[in-house]
Amino acid sequence: MPELPEVETVMRGLTPVMVGATIKTVDQRRADLRIPFPDNMKKRLEGRQVLSLNRRAKYMRIFLDDDNVLVIHLGMSGRMSIIDKGIRYSPQLHDHLILTLDNGVRLVYNDPRRFGMVFMTSAAELEHHRAFSHLGPEPLGNKFSGPILEERLKGKKTGIKQALLDQRVVVGVGNIYACEALFQAGINPAKQAYLVKGDKAEKLAAAIKDVLRRAIKAGGSTLKDYRHADGELGYFQHDFTVYGKEGEACLNCDCNVIKSGGIKRLVQSGRSTFYCARKQK
DNA sequence: CTCCTGTCCTGCCGGC
DNA sequence: TGCCGGCAGGACAGGA
Numbered sequence: 001m002p003e004l005p006e007v008e009t010v011m012r013g014l015t016p017v018m019v020g021a022t023i024k025t026v027d028q029r030r031a032d033l034r035i036p037f038p039d040n041m042k043k044r045l046e047g048r049q050v051l052s053l054n055r056r057a058k059y060m061r062i063f064l065d066d067d068n069v070l071v072i073h074l075g076m077s078g079r080m081s082i083i084d085k086g087i088r089y090s091p092q093l094h095d096h097l098i099l100t101l102d103n104g105v106r107l108v109y110n111d112p113r114r115f116g117m118v119f120m121t122s123a124a125e126l127e128h129h130r131a132f133s134h135l136g137p138e139p140l141g142n143k144f145s146g147p148i149l150e151e152r153l154k155g156k157k158t159g160i161k162q163a164l165l166d167q168r169v170v171v172g173v174g175n176i177y178a179c180e181a182l183f184q185a186g187i188n189p190a191k192q193a194y195l196v197k198g199d200k201a202e203k204l205a206a207a208i209k210d211v212l213r214r215a216i217k218a219g220g221s222t223l224k225d226y227r228h229a230d231g232e233l234g235y236f237q238h239d240f241t242v243y244g245k246e247g248e249a250c251l252n253c254d255c256n257v258i259k260s261g262g263i264k265r266l267v268q269s270g271r272s273t274f275y276c277a278r279k280q281k
Numbered sequence: 282c283t284c285c286t287g288t289c290c291t292g293c294c295g296g297c
Numbered sequence: 298t299g300c301c302g303g304c305a306g307g308a309c310a311g312g313a
Contacts, residue, residue, distance in 0.1 A: 003306060034289065034308080058307075076307055077291080094291085113290045115307060131308095158284060167308080174306050243306090269285065272304080 002074040002234065004058060004139070004172030005215035010080050010234035011055045013226030017082055017105050018050045018062065027098040029091060033111060034075060037097070038120040044068065045099070057135050057171035067123045071131070075115030081108045081231040108231075136168045139208050144170060146202030153193040153201070160196050161189035162269045164208075169193075173208060176243045177215070179274045181207040183242045183250070188280040189273045190266070242274040250276040 002010070026042040038044065049065040062070040074080070083089045085104025097109040097118065109116070121129045136152060137144040152169045153160070163169050164178040173181065182189050184207035187200060196204060215238065220226060227233050241251045246265040249257045255278055266273050 006306080073307080075290095076305070111290095112292065113305085113307095115290070117308085156283080162284085165307085176306055270287085271306095 002058060002078065003174035003177050003215075004055075004212055005177070005219055006234045007058045007060060007074060007172075008055055008216050009219035009226050010074070011053055011060045012220065013082065013233040014060070014062075014080065014107070015053050016225075017103070018101065018107070019052060020050065021101040021103045021105070022047065022049045023099055024102045025100040027091075027100070029096050029098070033096060033114045033116045033118060035117055035119065037118055041118075041120065044120060045070065056132060056138070057167055058174070059131065061126070063123060068120055069123050069126050071117070071119050071121065071129075072109070073117040073131075075111060075113065075117065077113040078109065078111040078116035079235070080233045081110065082106075082227055082233065083108060083231050087231075134168055136166075136170050139170050139172055139205075139212055144205060144209070146198075146205045149205045149208075150197045150201035153196055156193035158193055159190045159268050160187060160193045160204075161273050163193035165269075165271070170208065172212065175271050175273075176238075176240065177208070177211050179243045180240060181211045182280060183275060184211060186280055188277075189268065189275050191281075242276065245274060250279065 023045045026045045028037055028042060031037060048068070051063045051065055053060060053062050055061070058073060060072045062072070064070065083106040089106055089108070091098065092110065094112045095108050095110050096114070099107040101107070109118070119131070126132065137148060149170065153163055156163050161178055161182060164173050164181070165175065179189070181204065185200070185204040187196060187204055218238065219234065242263050245263045247262045249255070250263050253262075255262070260278065263274055264277050266275070
């Protein structure tokens with residue numbers, strides 16, 4: 001589920017409750033998610049104060065006062081909830097990790113499919129960790145632009161859609177926002193990646209930024225403090241223009257949808273792509 | 282190197 | 298109604 005905007009929204013929701021707080025207890029309810037939980041995680045976390053949080057790609061990174069970092073990836077189905085002090089809580093199905101803070105707040109990580117990841121590393125080693133060392137630029141950072149995207153796409157003969165999902169090209173873009181950005185840029189998802197250059201690369205980079213920024217804004221503005229009444233963070237109603245809309249009319253559509261079939265679905269590298277064959281060339 | 286496929290896991294939805 | 302196949306927003310390994 002979560003792509004960059006959702007992870008960003010979850011992180012913004014966690015930040016005010018975690019920063020400055022100390023982790024009092026760790027309730028680890030199984031041994032692993034996609035990979036085993038860190039060795040001695042409970043011992044290594046209990047008593048640690050949280051200094052800060054940030055996000056890199058789709059990973060949340062929680063910096064601790066002993067120079068270690070707790071890294072959380074939500075995978076496909078991971079969710080985070082904040083249970084306020086004094087609220088009754090008993091673990092639900094797929095609640096795998098519960099952190100109780102000294103301010104009385106409980107943080108619950110729930111993940112039915114268990115594609116998520118939790119690991120720890122030292123702050124010094126963080127960027128050299130195998131999860132981070134190969135990553136491309138942050139799309140909302142100042143090191144991302146048309147020319148940089150073009151450079152990263154050089155030599156790639158695969159479809160531009162698949163290339164956008166490659167975290168070495170640009171991070172944080174997942175299946176939904178790849179489709180949405182390509183629609184906005186008017187680029188056919190099957191176009192070979194290396195052919196996206198010049199104005200097209202410029203347009204695509206701008207579309208990626210715009211689509212992600214708008215989604216983050218939606219997450220922040222439709223949710224009070226980024227959280228639902230039940231404490232769940234980061235999941236908000238999107239209004240996608242093409243994703244999941246096979247057969248429907250696209251934005252500002254002037255086709256005869258009955259005749260054209262509307263938005264098309266195709267499978268690329270085993271993942272669904274949605275696009276408009278008329279507007280995306 | 283690139284590219285493609287399969288895999289991890291559970292839940293849900295549509296068709297028969 | 299129940300069962301079954303297909304699909305789901307990610308990342309990685311392995312092989313061509």
